[in-house]
Structures are given as C-alpha cells and as structure tokens.
Amino acid sequence: MQNDIVLSMRKICKAFPGVRALQNVDFTLRNGEIHALMGENGAGKSTLIKVLTGVFPKDSGQIHIAGINREITVKSPQEAQNLGISTVYQEITLCPNLTVAENIFIGRGNYRFVNWRSMEKRTTEILAKLNIPARASQQLATCSLAVQQMVAIARAVDMDCKVLILDEPTSSLDEHEVAKLFSLMRELKSRGVGIIFITHFLEQVYEVCDRITVLRNGEFVGEYEIKDLPRVQLISKMLGKELDDISALQNRKASQAGSDATPVYEAFGLSSAEGTKAFDFKIYKGEVNGFTGLLGSGRSESVRTIFGADKVTGGRVRVSGKNVKIRKPKDAMKHGIGYLPEDRKQDGIIEDLSVRENIILALQVMKGFFRPFSRTEAEAFADKYIKLLGIKTASSDTPVRQLSGGNQQKAILARWLLTNPKYLILDEPTRGIDVGTKVEIQKLVLKLAEDGVSVTFISSEIEEMLRTCSRLIVMRDRNIVGELRDEDMTQAKIMHTIAGEAAQNG
C-alpha cells in the first residue's frame, strides 16, 4: 500500500437476490483529497458506501485502511466509526432538540460522569478550528441546515476520522450555504482527511473535487484526475454512451401553435383552496408547455388545481371543447389527464406495494372497483413498461420502496403512460434523479408530444424547460405574469419576467 493511500477497496462484489449491485469495484482514496463518487441512480454508489460502512456485508473483495496492516471486514456502522470511517448523510441524523455540544458528544463513551463544561469548551474549540458559525450551547434546531450539516461533519471529524463520506450533503442547501460547506471541506482536506463526496450536481464536483471514480451498472468504469475529465466526458462515462443526444434534443421540440384548433384542455378562472388566484390556461394537442417561476410562485398549485388534487373553488373547464367538471383526481383521470406529482415519496409511490401494483394502479382505478385485472394482465402491463422505460428492478413483484429514486419515478411515469392520457402533467419529473434518466425523461416527453399527447412539464432547472417546452407560462406570487414562446424563450427573458421588469407579453 502506498504511503499516501488512506483507503483502498479492491474487487468488491455484492449481489442482492436478482441484482448484481457491485462487480469487482475498485476504489482508492488518498490522504487529503476530495474524491467524487459518480454514477447514475442504481450504479452502485450507495451500495459501495454501505459495504464500506458495514451496513451490508460484502460478498467478496478486500478493504484496506491506513494504519492497519491486514485486510479488514467492517461488520457494523459502529465498527466503521471505530476504524475511522465516518458518514454524513443527506438527511441530517442529529437530534435537533439538543445543543450543538451535546450533539457532538452524544453516544460517544462514558455516560456516568459527564462534564458539560469541558464538553462545551472542547466543542467551542472544534467549532473555532473548523470555522463553523455556531455556539456550543446553541440548540441545534436554531442553526441553519448548512450549519447543522457542518456540525454533523464536525462530530465525524472529532471522532478521529480518516475517511469522511459525504452522501449528497448539498441537496438541501442554497448556494451560499454550499459555499460554506465547501470551505469546510477544503479545511479538512488540508488537515489530511480523505473525503468521499457523492452528489448529483456536476458543477459542485468540478468546484471542489480532486479526483473522480465513475461507476456504471455496479461496475468500475475508471478513476480520473478532475482536469483530465471534462463534463461531457464524465456524463458519457456515467451513461456509457457518447452524448450528443442532449444537444440533439434541442431542435426536436415541436412548435405547435395551432391556435385555430380546439385546445385539448382549457380552463377559465380556475382557482383552488390552496391559494392559487383565478387563472386561464389552455393547451393544444401535441404541445409541450411549462409553468415556471420561483419556488412557491404557485406553479405546482396551478397544475394540482388542473388535476383536481386540491379543492377546486371556482372556474370552468373544457376538455376537447366540451364543458366538464373536474373536482377530484378521478374526474381528471376520466377525461384523460394524468398527473405525476412533485413529491415522489409523499404523493407518488405506494412504497410497500410491488412495482407491478404501482404501475397498474391508475388504470385499475379507472377500470373500476368491481373489475380487477387478472394477475396475468397486470404482469403483462408491468413487464411491458418495465422494459419500455428500462426500470431497474429485481422483478415486478419487488416492493417499489426498494428501487432507486430514478426508477421509482419511472414506475410512476409508467403508471400514467399506461392510462394512455391525452394530457399529461409532469411536476418536477427529473428532481433528484441522475443525468442519464433526466435525459431519458426529456426525450420521452418530446416523443409523447410527437405522438399527439399534450404535456405540461415543470422543472426547477430552466435549461431543461427551454429544451423541452414550446411555450412557458411564468408565475409570480400565485399569479400568471407572462407567457413566453419561440424567440422570447431565453433564460434572460424568463428572469426578467419573473422579476417583473420586462413588458409582459402574455
């Protein structure tokens, strides 16, 4: 083992029933480096980390860690911690009702005699050393998310860690907080800690990391110096294909503006109990439009109103020119409207049900309470869409909870595609999923539009909307403040409209 290597994993294999999660994966971490572990959802990042931290036992392979001259087997997270491997997860796992000092020292050693004063003193030292803007006696809940994240890191570092694993630490932080976190990471790096950084944000990788290891389908693709691997190449390594697909998307978007035709869906003065102001909206056959605006501008509430997900308080609706009433989701479904909700976990998946049951659910409800699909029918539907969308699952019987985020999203997408909708509403379908699946979903949207399905596409990433939508509805403070199409659809123009500076051309 070289001197500067702090952790080396060789030929790690791990299989779950029906899935080979890891096959001969190598991973090397050096002293004082920030090492990005990249890959799509389901590539094996989490499994590798869980093997390393003792959550899962490995099937085969060797792990070496600096300072110990033999092969190690990590049996539990506690043992990993004792070996100097600490993990900070996406969701903060500290106790918000305790103080910062208590959080740093809880669960470490002797409880019979606790010297709070020395504990606070020690905490103050650690905080000062790492430049963390918090007081030792402060209750953790009163700190910002970023600071809480930093406290979790401080706790890990204080336990003499040689290897620090940061699993998506930035996903709930804003830009400013991310910057703070990065300076802490650099500080630790200069102290010789090896950091494994897992994230979906490419820019962050290029901002802070030294080296990248790419995994794909549970296999080791390669380890690269950051300067040797430009973004486009990184993406193509992750996907395993050359990526001019994304730019090819650019020119395919259908610019359907047949204003003389009857809209597929039309609303006049629609409003809901969740606080959307009355709005008018229409969408034509085969059109892709988007609702944009800042978080909380009412874009999600608007589409929820269209689907009848919230209590509709007023307005008229026409579907294909006919007056209809949409008061609850089932009404919307009957009129060929599908809705993929923003919050996949809360509103989308039914986690303990199988992938199959999740996929057929909406169609089954439309078919009726007294007419269940036979097992064979349901299986045929599920298998068709598992294949069509490339959902990675051990079988259609697997509980959907066991799938990775992107695959869960695909399962919900499959659920609505199966109903053969005329109008499909996708609220943040690409949130929290990897680049490859994002592109797949965008392509799918354009394909649907070509086939004559109308789609409303919402995304926090404006670029994504510019790529897919032919018309953008801009919202601010629960009001529609503008509508952009064709050459008006640029980042700058959207920003101006959101800010309310440019002339409104809705």
Next chain:
Amino acid sequence: MAKGLNKFARSQLVVPLLALFLLIVYNLIRDIGFFSISIITNNDGDTVLSGNLISIINGASELAILAIGMTLVTASSRGQDISVGAAAAIAGSIFVNVLRGNQITITTILFAFLASCIVAILFGVFNGTLVAAFKIQPMIATLILFSAGRSIAYWINGGATPTVSSPLLEAIGGFIPGIPIPTPILIMILFGVLIWLVLKFTNLGLYTQAVGINEKSARLNGINAAWIKLLSFMILGVCVAIAGCVNVCRIGLINHESLLIDIEMDAILAVAIGGNSLGGGKFSLAGSVIGAFIIQALTITLYAMKVPSTAVKAYKAIVIIAIVVISSPIVKEYALKLRDKLFKKPAKITENSPESFSDGV
C-alpha cells in the same frame, strides 16, 4: 421449488404457522390422544363429531370472523376498532328482541339477523365517519362505542337478560341435524369464502392497502380514501353482527355484560399474531384467521392442563409475547442471517471467483 420455499420463508405466515404447529406438537407430546376426534351421539340424538380439535375450531369461529373485519380496518385506517365486543352485544340484543316479538321461524331469524346487521353496519358507519371524515384516531373514535355499547344493549333489553329458545337457534349455535360439524364452523367457512371471493373479484384488497400505505397518493390515483375506510368499518359491522348472533344462538340468551366480553383485544391480537402490521398497509387475512386459532388453541390447551381460569390470561400473555417478539423484524432479520451462515457454507469456497458466486445467487 427452492425459490418457492425461500419465498415462503420470508412470508409473514411462517411464524404463526410455526406457533400453531408447536402448539399442536406440544399437545401431542402431553397427550397423544389430545386431538383425536370421536363420533358421539349428543343429547338431541344427532351423530356429531367431538374432540378438542373440534372445540378449538368451533370456539374460534366468532373470533376468526371478527379478526377478518379487524384486519381490513387495521389495513385501511392504520388503527383498531376496540368497540367490536360492545357492538356485538348491541347486535345480539337486537337479534334477540326481534325474535322475541315474533314466532321463531327461518324467515324471522333471517329478518332478525338482517336487522342486527343493519344496526351493526350503522355503528360501523358511525365509527368510520369519525375516523375517515373527522380524522380521529381509530382507537379514540371507537372508545366512544366501547364505553357506551354495553349500556345501549342494556337499554334495548330493558335491563334484563332475555332468553330465546328454539330448535332452529340451537341448530345455528350447535348442530344442524344430520350434519356432524358444528354450525358456527360452517358459518365461519362460508364467511371466509365470501370475503375471499370479494377480494378476488373486486379491488378491495388493492385499494385498502394503497390507502393504508399512502393515503395521499392513493387519492391522487383516484381512490376515494375516506370511502374505503368507511367501507372497512362497515364490513367489520357485518362481522360484528354475525359474531353477535352466532354467540347468542350458542348460549340461548343475551347477556349484555358478558356477551363476547374482551373479544376486541383477542381480535386485535389475532391480527398481530397473524404477522400483520398494526400500522396498516399490507395485510393477510389468512394470517389473522390462523392467529384466531392460535389464541383459541392456547386457551383450550391451558384449560386441559387444569390451569385455573383466572390464571389462563397470564399464561396466554407469556406465549403471546413470545410469538410477537419472534415475528418482530429484528428477530426475523437475525434468523435470516443465521440461516445464511448455517446453510450457505459452500459459498465461502468460491470466494475467489466472485463471478460464479453472484451467478449462484
């Protein structure tokens, strides 16, 4: 075959079936003839089956029926109905009072059952509305009827414990002449088949589980979650009416104080022993029915061992703790790990060729 076995090993029915099996083995060791079934002639001159096995299944009939309803309520509303005993007392009182006002014929019995069924369903609607529309915790919502139910039964009976007797009622509570199997067992089987058919030919199962697991997302898929919850309480109402009426027929009178007393706890227990989560969601009716049999088998075993009836509950509690702990996820996980360690030894040898190993899995 191996795959099927593996699937079974992970199924929630393993522990309850194993418990039932152990209980049977224990009894056989204690007394080899414990489960022997004899054919005897009873007081009415009918040739009937008799024996401990028959008494266990017979005695568990009402409990099994209630456990089925309780499972559905648990799955959909993520809570339990603790008013089933009290509601059964009301249903039984209605049954008796309708019969006492008329001459007892098959028609009037059906009519009386229908009346008690409607009343029990209405009380189910009451509970269900509190839970589904007012979002009150099921245990709190049903606490109302739990406290008031037996008093309501007292009013219906005018404070007395009226008796009813007729060969027809005895046939329902005991044996139908010519059929050697106790009628409550037949009723239980009939009801079980009915529910099985309902689950097979409707989406009750899928909807109930969807609502129990994630109500918000069930609603966004067009399922009327409130209605599904209400429906589960109404089905439990039917179960309550059947259990109440069968029990009245068994005893021949209605005693609002003691009819099916404490049965709600046994019903909830049967659901839990059957491996169902009391937190709702996925369910297995078979599990709950097996749970009901385990409880009854345990009771009869303890009586056979001459345990005084006041002490029976304590002994029952010990066995139940064991079953519930064994079926807890922690122990299950440990058991699976242990199994892997014990039976997958050969895998160790192929450690150097990971390819072949992962193929083997």
